[in-house]
Structures are given as C-alpha cells and as structure tokens.
Amino acid sequence: MARLNGKEVEPHADYGFFGPGSVVWKVWSYPTAPTVGFQRSVVVEELDPPLVAAVHGTQGIYERTRTRYDRTLRYFAMVAFAGSDQVCKAADVLVKVHSKAIGHLPYGEGTYDANDPASQLWIQLTGWHSILYAYEKYGPGKLTAEEEKEYWESCALAAEFQTCSPDDVPRDRAGIRAYFERMRPQLEASPIARQAMNHLLDTGLVLPPTAWWMKPARTVVARTHRIATIATMPRWMREMAQIRQSRLLDVLVVPVMRISFALAHLSPRVELFLLGMLSPSTVTVVAPVKLGVPPRTKEVLTPEQARTRHGYAKPAEAHAEFRARQAVRVFGDGKPPSDQGLIESQEVLGPLA
Structure with missing residues (x-):
C-alpha cells in the first residue's frame, strides 16, 4: 500500500467512469488541469450573467475564496477519478448546494438558478474546454483525432452528473466553437463579472500562508500563474472584461509554463505536493491514481449503472x-435560502472554512 505524508x-471503490488508459485520466492528471486549466474555467464562467449573479449572490468566492476553490476543484476531480459511489x-x-443560489x-x-440546465451546461463546457486548452498550450500538446473524440464523448458522459442534458454537449472541437459563438452575444462583463474575474485571477488568494521569507517567491508564482491564465483567453474576451496584458507576455x-509543468510531472509526489497547496481536499481524490493504488473493484461503470447500484x-x-x-x-416569502445543502456537503466536498 502506498503512503503519502505518513498515511x-x-x-477508490472502483475506477469510476473512465479509468486507466482513458484520455480523461491522461489530460486531467497533468499538472495544467488543477492550475491554469481550472483557473481559466472559473474566470471565463463569470461572463455568463445568470452564473455570475449566483456567484455574487452567495458571496462564497469572496468570503471563503480558498475553501470555495478547494471544494469546486475537488468535485471536478472526483468526476474524473473517484469511485462511482x-x-x-x-x-x-x-444539487442541494446549488438550490441556495x-x-x-x-x-x-x-x-x-444555479441548477438551471443552461447554466450547468455553460459550467461543464467552459470547464472541460479550459482543461484541454491548458493541456495543449502548456502541456504535451494536441490530442490525436481519436483522443479528442473520446474526450468530448467523456465530457458528455460527465454531464450526466450535472442538471444539463448530455445530448446538448458537442462531440467535437467544431461543435464546441459553435457553442461558444452562440453564447457570445449573451455574455456580459458587468461590474460584478469584472470584479469576480479579477478576484479569481489572483492565485495568491488560494495559496496557503507562508513565512515572510517565502513571500517574494509566492508573489512571483501567483503573478506568473495569472499571466499564464490570461494568455489562454481570447482577445475579445479580455477586451470585454477590461483585462489588459501585452502580447509579449x-x-x-x-x-516558462511548459518547462515548469513538465518538471513537476516527472514526480507524482511533487505533483501531489503542489496540488495540496492549491486544493488540500483534492489530494485524496487524485493520490490513488498518481501513486498507482488500484481500486477495490477494477471496473468502470456507466452513470446509469452507478445510479441504479447506489x-x-x-x-x-x-x-x-x-x-x-x-x-x-x-x-414567495422574501427570505434567504436554507443553508442545509451547504452544511450536508461538507462530508463530501470538504469543509466550508
């Protein structure tokens, strides 16, 4: 049995919905995924008016930035790597958490309504597209045609764990481009969207506290990460959100990022250490995959099989x-929504504070 940090x-109970050899494990286990890829997704998402209204309404990204980032990344990692149960x-x-928004x-x-299928589809596609884009730009590069087909088929499968329909998920790059073109007229860089995007681009907010002598290095890491994420965003999107960055940067x-990620990827334990700095609760989800710990049952399920079984x-x-x-x-009553879903979610998605 592999050990990590003395434990x-x-x-996992099983291989979940993808398993070893899948393109999902290939792309999502590369260090671009929980870093630039994930940050890009949560930043770009804020241009959707209903979504940013939900984000602004709960104030979670401002009141508990680190734990919100941690819990959200843990969820996406669970869909990719965790057991079906x-x-x-x-x-x-x-679903109960989103009922508050x-x-x-x-x-x-x-x-x-954060559970609205259109909002959930936007989250799903911006997330999966951003993870792949970061992998291509700062990682090993383009997938083969067969791998890309599998990737978007897997995205549709993962959509079965959102309230949106998997039938609405495009199955190729052309379809993804067409979706974003259809969404573009609906996107808006409102004051709350710009506030959220700039807030989420500050990687320093999700890094753990450090000793005074490490703060200069911490600042460099956060600044470089911000530059790398902005560099993945199209010009029209940056102009809309009033985000400035030179073409030279x-x-x-x-x-810089390609070399850094390639070096980190040489050691699974280094990757897990770096992941722990960004998202401590995600480490237990990814560690079995990175360290080669087989599940209790070596099987891959479909979402329907898993829902029936569990x-x-x-x-x-x-x-x-x-x-x-x-x-x-x-x-109806003009009261704030119940926090019941948030409270119940801590056992599954990690603590709120």
Missing part, C-alpha cells in the same frame, strides 16, 4: 421538493 492512501453522492449533494438578476429582469510565459436519482430530477421549498422561501 496510507485509501483506494463517491461521484454519485457528490453530484446529488451538489437562486434569486433575481441584479441587471435587467428575470431570475437565476502572452508569448514569453509559454516556455440508489441516486438523475441530478435534474433530484431533490425537487427541497428545491421548490427554497424557491418559495426566496421568491
């Missing part, structure tokens, strides 16, 4: 009564 690494449980409790749009008419940061409803159908009560509290 035995607990195996863990993933089903996480997806189920996430409802309200009236701060700009214009209408309401927002865009070019210079590429070899007794969970599809996320789109889960907790309908609870979500309805939340809507009555917010839209």
Whole structure:
C-alpha cells in the first residue's frame, strides 16, 4: 500500500467512469488541469450573467475564496477519478448546494438558478474546454483525432452528473466553437463579472500562508500563474472584461509554463505536493491514481449503472421538493435560502472554512 505524508492512501471503490488508459485520466492528471486549466474555467464562467449573479449572490468566492476553490476543484476531480459511489453522492449533494443560489438578476429582469440546465451546461463546457486548452498550450500538446473524440464523448458522459442534458454537449472541437459563438452575444462583463474575474485571477488568494521569507517567491508564482491564465483567453474576451496584458507576455510565459509543468510531472509526489497547496481536499481524490493504488473493484461503470447500484436519482430530477421549498422561501416569502445543502456537503466536498 502506498503512503503519502505518513498515511496510507485509501483506494477508490472502483475506477469510476473512465479509468486507466482513458484520455480523461491522461489530460486531467497533468499538472495544467488543477492550475491554469481550472483557473481559466472559473474566470471565463463569470461572463455568463445568470452564473455570475449566483456567484455574487452567495458571496462564497469572496468570503471563503480558498475553501470555495478547494471544494469546486475537488468535485471536478472526483468526476474524473473517484469511485462511482463517491461521484454519485457528490453530484446529488451538489444539487442541494446549488438550490441556495437562486434569486433575481441584479441587471435587467428575470431570475437565476444555479441548477438551471443552461447554466450547468455553460459550467461543464467552459470547464472541460479550459482543461484541454491548458493541456495543449502548456502541456504535451494536441490530442490525436481519436483522443479528442473520446474526450468530448467523456465530457458528455460527465454531464450526466450535472442538471444539463448530455445530448446538448458537442462531440467535437467544431461543435464546441459553435457553442461558444452562440453564447457570445449573451455574455456580459458587468461590474460584478469584472470584479469576480479579477478576484479569481489572483492565485495568491488560494495559496496557503507562508513565512515572510517565502513571500517574494509566492508573489512571483501567483503573478506568473495569472499571466499564464490570461494568455489562454481570447482577445475579445479580455477586451470585454477590461483585462489588459501585452502580447509579449502572452508569448514569453509559454516556455516558462511548459518547462515548469513538465518538471513537476516527472514526480507524482511533487505533483501531489503542489496540488495540496492549491486544493488540500483534492489530494485524496487524485493520490490513488498518481501513486498507482488500484481500486477495490477494477471496473468502470456507466452513470446509469452507478445510479441504479447506489440508489441516486438523475441530478435534474433530484431533490425537487427541497428545491421548490427554497424557491418559495426566496421568491414567495422574501427570505434567504436554507443553508442545509451547504452544511450536508461538507462530508463530501470538504469543509466550508
């Protein structure tokens, strides 16, 4: 049994939904995924008005930046690497967490709901696209045509753990481009979107406290990470969000990041140490994969098989009564939503503070 930080690494129950040899494990286990890839996804997401309204309404990214980043990254890593029972449980409790993020749009008419399928599709596609983009730009490079086809098929499979429909997930790069073109007129860099994007670009907010003599290095790491993430964003998006960065920095940061990630990837334990600095709770999810600890049962399941075996409803159908009560509290009674989902999620997604 492999050990990490003096403790035995607990195996997953099974291989989950992808397993060894899958393109998902190949891309998501590279150090670009939890760093530039993940940061890019949460930054780009904020351009969607309903999503940023939900983010702004809960204030989680401002009041508990580090734990919010940690919990969100843990969830995405679980879908990629964890056992089927863990993933089903996480997806189920996430519906209850998102039921808190409802309200009236701060700009214009209408309401927002973090469980809305359109918002969930936006999160799913920006996340998976950003992870792949960072892998291609700062990692080993382009996938083969067969690998890319598998990647987007896997994205559709993973969408079954969101409230969106997997049928709406494009199955190739052309389809992904078409989706973002359709979304572009709906995107908006409102004041709360710009505030959230700049906040989330500050990697220093999610790094652990350091001794005074390490602060200069910490600042360099955070600044370089910000440059690398901005360099992955298209010009029109940066202009919309009023994010400035020279083309020279865009070019210079590429070899720096490629070399840094390649060196980190030489040692699984170094990768896990660096991951622990960004997202401590994600280490236990990734460690069995990085250290070659086999699951208790060597099988890969489909989402339908997993839900039947473990007794969970599809996320789109889960907790309908609870979500309805939340809507009555917010839209009918004018009260804040219940925190029940957040409280219950700590066992699965990690502590809130």
